Amino acid sequence: xxxxxxxxxxxxxxxxxxxxxxxxxxxxxxxxxxxxxxxxxxxxxxxxxxxxxxxxxxxxxxxxxxxxxxxxxxxxxxxxxxxxxxxxxxxxxxxxxxxxxxxxxxxxxxxxxxxxxxxxxxxxxxxxxxxxxxxxxxxxxxxxxxxxxxxxxx
Amino acid sequence: xxxxxxxxxxxxxxxxxxxxxxxxxxxxxxxxxxxxxxxxxxxxxxxxxxxxxxxxxxxxxxxxxxxxxxxxxxxxxxxxxxxxxxxxxxxxxxxxxxxxxxxxxxxxxxxxxxxxxxxxxxxxxxxxxxxxxxxxxxxxxxxxxxxxxxxxxxxxxxxxxxxxxxxxxxxxxxxxxxxxxxxxxxxxxxx
Numbered sequence: 309x310x311x312x313x314x315x316x317x318x319x320x321x322x323x324x325x326x327x328x329x330x331x332x333x334x335x336x337x338x339x340x341x342x343x344x345x346x347x348x349x350x351x352x353x354x355x356x357x358x359x360x361x362x363x364x365x366x367x368x369x370x371x372x373x374x375x376x377x378x379x380x381x382x383x384x385x386x387x388x389x390x391x392x393x394x395x396x397x398x399x400x401x402x403x404x405x406x407x408x409x410x411x412x413x414x415x416x417x418x419x420x421x422x423x424x425x426x427x428x429x430x431x432x433x434x435x436x437x438x439x440x441x442x443x444x445x446x447x448x449x450x451x452x453x454x455x456x457x458x459x460x461x462x
Numbered sequence: 463x464x465x466x467x468x469x470x471x472x473x474x475x476x477x478x479x480x481x482x483x484x485x486x487x488x489x490x491x492x493x494x495x496x497x498x499x500x501x502x503x504x505x506x507x508x509x510x511x512x513x514x515x516x517x518x519x520x521x522x523x524x525x526x527x528x529x530x531x532x533x534x535x536x537x538x539x540x541x542x543x544x545x546x547x548x549x550x551x552x553x554x555x556x557x558x559x560x561x562x563x564x565x566x567x568x569x570x571x572x573x574x575x576x577x578x579x580x581x582x583x584x585x586x587x588x589x590x591x592x593x594x595x596x597x598x599x600x601x602x603x604x605x606x607x608x609x610x611x612x613x614x615x616x617x618x619x620x621x622x623x624x625x626x627x628x629x630x631x632x633x634x635x636x637x638x639x640x641x642x643x644x645x646x647x648x649x650x651x652x653x
Contacts, residue, residue, distance in 0.1 A: 360644045367633040367640075374630035378575055378623060387583025395626065402629045403547050410548020410636045417643070418550075 313383050320376035324450060327369035327405075331443045334362055335436060348424055356420040359435070363409030370402050384456070394452040401445045408438040480545070480558070487538045494531020497524045498617050502610040528613070529577040529620060530569075536621035537565050537572065540628020548636050561635035565628065572627055580619035 338358060342351050377398060381387060412435045419425045500506060501524045510517030541561060591611060596604030 357644070357647070360640050360647070364637045364641050364644070367637040371630040371633040371637070374626055374633075378579060378627065381579045381582065382575065385582065387579070389584070392584060395623075399626050399629060402626070402633060403543065406544050406547040406629065406633060406636065409640070410544075410551035410632075412550070414548070414551035
């Protein structure tokens with residue numbers, strides 16, 4: 309059956325998968341392989357484009373997550389403590405992602421336009437750390453979501 | 463940290479300040495708080511004596527004014543926090559106009575959605591607060607304090623949900639501007 313509630317839920321879950329999947333793929337698959345296979349100059353060129361595209365994907369997914377999440381609250385017709393904690397964590401994750409892509413990522417993007425720069429490696433380390441924090445928090449959010457919908461089973 | 467380019471940071475930080483957003487924050491806060499205080503304290507009753515038409519209008523609309531003010535305040539605060547977090551981004555500046563348009567479009571539907579969601583769940587332990595404040599201040603004053611307390615909780619919850627939406631709007635703005643940058647960057651990189 310195709311209902312508005314199901315569509316909203318589908319978009320919500322898809323947005324989580326996209327945001328989390330993109331972050332994990334970048335941190336654990338793409339970045340290590342690029343470090344092993346490409347020379348520094350070429351790696352930087354690839355990374356700056358990846359960061360920009362990844363930012364578009366992750367930030368759009370987070371925006372979809374927030375709006376469908378607020379609609380889901382209405383469908384749930386309740387706001388238990390777990391949901392309030394989840395909303396706070398979503399705000400933290402969105403803020404961290406904005407800082408990651410809109411501030412640190414943008415700095416990497418700008419500095420790397422002229423090729424390798426000694427200021428870039430520490431920024432990349434910070435970018436990766438924030439990404440891992442975002443990924444870990446999203447996992448907590450997913451767990452809290454499960455306690456809201458499947459909590460009664462356990 | 464020390465890795466920040468000193469030539470880049472001050473310019474980016476300066477661009478984040480927006481007098482328009484500052485004025486809108488003040489306006490939303492003023493409208494929201496005045497409407498909330500009026501609703502909680504029932505100030506329309508004396509107003510109806512002196513200005514019946516205005517009192518009747520305010521009586522009918524003060525709740526919506528409070529919801530609208532809280533939603534606008536939350537949206538603007540979310541947008542301002544988001545802009546500050548994405549301060550280094552070209553997107554935060556270029557996408558600012560599109561974010562404001564999106565916020566203006568989203569405001570009316572968000573009033574209803576955020577207000578409905580804010581009615582759910584935690585209400586500041588109003589039950590135990592009610593018995594405590596009535597026991598302390600007496601029934602009449604206690605009931606007034608309780609109404610004010612519940613209104614403040616409702617106002618804050620509505621604004622909080624709207625702030626989340628404001629952060630999401632900034633995320634869209636940064637993503638839009640980033641896609642614009644990415645397309646622009648592809649041309650010289652490919653040639």
